[in-house]
Amino acid sequence: MSHDGTTSRPDIERPESVYFFGTCLVDLFYPDAGMAGMELLKAQGVRVVFPQGQSCCGQPAYNSGYREEALKVARAQLDYFPGDWPIVVPSGSCAGMMSKHWPDLFKGEPDEARARQVASRVWELTQFLVQVLKVTFEDQGPPVKITWHASCHAQREMGVTDEPKALLRQLANVELVELQREKECCGFGGTFAVRHPEISAAMVGDKVADIENTGAKAVVSGDCGCLMNISGALEAGQKPVRGVHIAQFLKERTHG
Amino acid sequence: MSESRNAILGKLRAGRDAHPLTPPESDFAVLRNKRWDGAERLERIKRMMEAVHTEFLETTEADWPADVQAFLTAQGTRNLLFGPATEVGARLSSAWTDGGPELIPYADRVETFKERLFDGIDAGITTTLGAIADTGSLIVWPTPEEPRLMSLVPHMHLALLRADALYDTFWQAMTENRWADGMPTNALLISGPSKTADIEQTLAYGVHGPKRLVVVIVR
Amino acid sequence: MGESSINFAKASSAALQDQQLRGNFRRAMDGLMSKRAVQFADTAEWNGVRALGASVRLRALSKLPELLEKLEANCTRNGIQVHWAATTDEANAIVLSIMQRVNAKLVVKGKSMVSEEMHLNAFLEKRGIECLESDLGEYIVQLDEAMPSHIIMPAIHMNTKQIAHLFKQKIKEAEYTEDVAQLTDLARRVLRKKFATADVGVSGVNMAVAETGTLCLVENEGNGRMSTTVPPVHIAVMGLEKVVEKLEDVPPVISLLTRSATAQPITTYVNMISSPRKEGEKDGPDEIHLVILDNGRSGIYADEELRNTLRCIRCGACMNHCPVYTKVGGHAYQAPYPGPIGSILMPQVEGLEKRGELPHACTMCNACVEICPVKIPIVEIMGRLRSEAVHPGDAVRGAGSHASKAEAMVWKGWSMTYASPLAYQFATALLAKLGNAAPTSLPLLKEWTNVRTKPRFANRTLHALAREKGIPDV
Known part of the structure; x- marks a missing residue:
């Protein structure tokens, strides 16, 4: 999949619940930013689910050339986002990893379809606030x-x-x-x-x-x-x- | 040598056949849809070419040889290289009057007068097959009668352009005239005098080819 | 670690100290980026011509062996002699044998990146043949006994003053001047004599058209036309990927090339050569030779993902937009092709052993991908090569040569921890408690804190905060 900066994604209906994927950097260094992100969503009347099993999108290993290790970590995330809700991520980089690189990472794997399905639900936080929730x-x-x-x-x-x-x-x-x-x-x-x-x-x-x-x-x-x-x-x-x-x-x- | 040829082609074939590639359709609409109406075309050509230091001389079918002579005389040009066996060459030599720049025919193989060509010729005149609005370019196909170096070596290149021989795009010119059916030895687009920006991105004209390009528009 | 890993870091470090050089690059690249943006201001037109250009290149790659055969057949029919070279050594030998046959003493060259790849000048000069670069930028770099620092603007690392001193020092008849027009005129006078007397002209090829057997060259100076028209013999060298199927494929690619490279709607000259001098013609070379070079390209082509590297039309826009290239300049890469395209091409051509560190000369910011006129997924290939460098395999020469047991262990440990919720939460809770005690002398932290403060671990992880605040987990 090539991404050339021409991405624009179709609108979706305002959901009743969303998943929040905190990312490992937020988890360790900026948890307040993570909490703030969830509170912004809640303030819009959306139920926020934070799966405790989540850890990392796998990007650090992926970008270092350790794709198997990245795959292992990415795969471990799939179980925790079973509902058909959007997955909101307070980081463009991690959101990009999930939405653009997971399809390649899982290519030919037995759970490729599932990974693609999860990837397709990923939104960057501000994109979600503006495009889906239309916040003021x-x-x-x-x-x-x-x-x-x-x-x-x-x-x-x-x-x-x-x-x-x-x-x-x-x-x-x-x-x-x-x-x-x-x-x-x-x-x-x-x-x-x-x-x-x-x-x-x-x-x-x-x-x-x-x-x-x-x-x-x-x-x-x-x-x-x-x-x-x-x-x-x-x-x-x-x-x-x-x-x-x-x-x-x-x-x-x-x-x- | 042919050993390498076969090895390279064999490798390419094996690589491709193992992973064939389906290219997307080539949609030329973006070029097909580039259109300007008659007057706009010439305006655009002038604007774009003037932006890269091209000069224009407007004249008519009847007057162009005299106008060219007057122009060159005014510039202090010593001589003009021309193709004597062309229609344009015949017009030039019959209309040329004494006291103007010397007319020098390109009549023999370049080897016979290379030194003079590189060191003693001020200007050269050629025909064009038209011009392109999209990029502001002249289409030049050198011929045995109007050889390749005429538009390159003299310090000034004069190019005759018929005001009705205008195209929208390079693509339109080559597809409408079916260039692919037979390409000449050398086909050129010329869009201004020779230039360079290799010294600290400062534009300078006339680095190797002509320092001046004068388009003579014949109506 | 391969030799270049040390060299790139070292060379870039030196380049970063050179404020003059950094200023030269910053100014030049800022200008090129903004001018290019003006050329492609119409987004719909950009998307259309870009998609067309990419399709032309992909279609050519999809039929590469057939198109090369067709190119050979049509060139031969037109009187152009075609040669095939598997390696740069072979290409140099072919060029030399032609030159020896015609007893060449002086060669003038139009700009050619493939000849840089072949190190042709040095090769010929060792054998007593003077090889003169005629593109002004290349001429300057050759006088300076240096390498080009950019594929389109070879002398972009120098300013006028430096060039003025160089000319004074190296050209006999030169008077010192910082006037660019006068410097240019001086080069004109010197090189005209050489064009007139050269025995052979060497050029590159921007595109070769299979349908008609035509070699296309774009340029502004006229030196390309001189080199391919005046000497009695013209030798063109091209990478085997430079073929396109049809003549009508040329206009969109040229439009993308010139606008991306130097923000010009078109170059001064588009030079399309289809045959040597014919009976009755008064000028042009009597012989034209086309040398088609592989040098690892057929290996690149075999890989479905890596073959996208071969789409490249050598516009250099990826360099102009690369935040790493614009900081360190082209010489730090020590390669004929620097910048993003060089960082993916060189490791594939010369092997990962030597060039395995280059794919790391990249922050993966995707600025190059955004502007690449033929949509090469440069950063994805960068990532792939990082992986190839540390895993043995046969897709790229030198795969696995950068493998490090220690590094592999770290990632293995990382993945085991991060793939297990229990281990992950245990580890992160521990880091939240003790992480801030880590001394800045630790490897990695030391590099980081060179110009930054130490990252501060929060007291509690987001996982812990979410639990406390009662955020549901299903």
């Missing part, structure tokens, strides 16, 4: 200037481009200043950051400079890998900009 938010927070970091996989694998910014623009007291190079990778790239630390450092350095130039107080993103990379670099450089996941930011602004 009322801003309760003080005035603030922010910028948005678009994750590569949300943009190019899930076709999520305007949705998150549309959500942020609903917030009356939030001024969104776009990055000069919004579409450019921040240099995380999973194991890339440690395999090629110097190139990765140069990339995140450019990203940090771009963020600083906006004068924003916070950089909001929908992907925890990027967030860990960017906010780690912001902190190390003692920049007065905070990195925050969009779910958490939206929850802070709307639920007080």
Whole structure:
């Protein structure tokens, strides 16, 4: 399956329940963002199910060339999403792995059809909020200037481009200043950051400079890998900009 | 040598037969649907070619040889390379008046005057088979009477373009005229004077081929 | 680890220190990206011509052996002599034997990536034949005794000042100037003499048309036309994938190529050559030779997924859009084809032993995939090659050469833990308690914390929070 950035997915009816796939990075490093994501969904009157058996989409091994190991972990997820409900993921990268790469990963396996079925139900969180739930938010927070970091996989694998910014623009007291190079990778790239630390450092350095130039107080993103990379670099450089996941930011602004 | 040929083809065949490939249909609609009406075509050609430093000279069937001579005289051009055995060549030599740039016929094999060609010719004039609106390009098919280097080596290339010989796209020109039935030794699209951006992406004209391209539009 | 793994990291490290170089690339690539976007601003047109271009390339690949035979037959009928080379050594030998037969002393070259792949210049020069690059960028790089840093803009790593100094130093008649028009004119004067006196012209091929036996070349400078028209012998070298079925397949591919490469609706010249000089013609070469090179391509072709690499039309847009390439530049790859396409092509052509680290020179951001005019799934192939590098097999030369027992153990352990809910929850709970105590001197963490703070494990996992808040699990 080739994904060339032309993805757009058909609408579905508003479901009564959804699954939440938290992702392993959120689980360990950003659980508050995960909780915020679930609460945003619940606030829309949707029942949220968080299967306790879930762990990871398999992407770390897949991208490192260990496909059998990735398959093993991906396969372990299939049992926990039996209902026909959408699976909402607070990360474009993990959503992309499930929805675009699982069909390849399971190709020729006995459970290929089942994996494809699960994959077809995967939604990136902001995409789901905008396209399916058609949410409207009322801003309760003080005035603030922010910028948005678009994750590569949300943009190019899930076709999520305007949705998150549309959500942020609903917030009356939030001024969104776009990055000069919004579409450019921040240099995380999973194991890339440690395999090629110097190139990765140069990339995140450019990203940090771009963020600083906006004068924003916070950089909001929908992907925890990027967030860990960017906010780690912001902190190390003692920049007065905070990195925050969009779910958490939206929850802070709307639920007080 | 043929050993490699057979080995390569054998390998390719085995590879393909083990995993045949079904390509998607080629839908040429995107090219077929590119259309401009008559006046728009020429306007577009001029606009696109001028953007890459092409010059235009407007003239008529009756006046073009005199207009070309006047133009070259005004430019201080010393000489003009032309194909004497063509209809255009006959018109040129009969209309050419004394005191203008010297007319130099391309009448023999290049080997007989290579040095002069590379070092002593200011301009060359050729016909074209028309022009393409989509990209702003001239279609040039060199012939024995109008050889290949005429449009390449002289510092200025003058190209005669009939104002009614215009196409929408390269694809339209080649399919309507059934090029695939018989290609000439050399077929060219020329879309401006020679240029380069190899030094820090700064455009410079006339790196190896003509420094100037003058399209003579004949109505 | 293969030799290039060390080299790429080392070379990229040096490149990153060079602020001048980084500035040159950043500026150039930013400009190319925005200009290209203007060329493809009409999304419907882009989608249409891109789908058409991809279909042309896929159709050619679907009939590759037949089309090559047809190309050979039609070229031969037209008077073009066709040669086949399994390896670059063989291709060099073919070229040399032609040159020796005509007693060639001076060769002028149009731009050809395949000749770079063959290291043809060095090969001929060792045998006393002067081989002069005539594309201005290639000429500059050759004067500098360096390698091209980009497949379309070979000297993009240099600025005008550097080129001005180079010309002054290497060209006898040169006066020092930083005026680009004057520098260009100087090269014109030097090279014109060479075109006029060269014994052989060598060129690449952008596309070869099976239906008519036609070689297509696109260029802006006119050096390609010079090299293929003035010398008495023309030798064209092409990778075997460069064939297309029909003449009408040419326009869409050229349109995608020139717009993607340099954001031009078309290049100054589209040069279509179908035969040597015929009876009565006054110029053009008396002999044309077409050398069709395999060099590992037939092996790539055998694999259903990897063969998509052969769709490539060498526009270089993937380089312009690659965040890694734009940081380190082309030389860091130390390969004729750098950037994303090089990172998937080189390991397949030269083997994973030597080039196995290149597929890791990528963050998998998919910027290249988004703009590839023939829709090559570059990143998927990148992932596949990462897998081939650590698993023995026969799809790619050198498969398994980067296997590491330790790394394999880590992933095995990871997958066992992550595939078992109990083990996973135990491990993550443990990390939540103790993970933050890990010292930054640990491998991986050390690289990470070079420019970033240490990632902080939360006190409680999302699993634990969800349970506490009573979120249903079925």
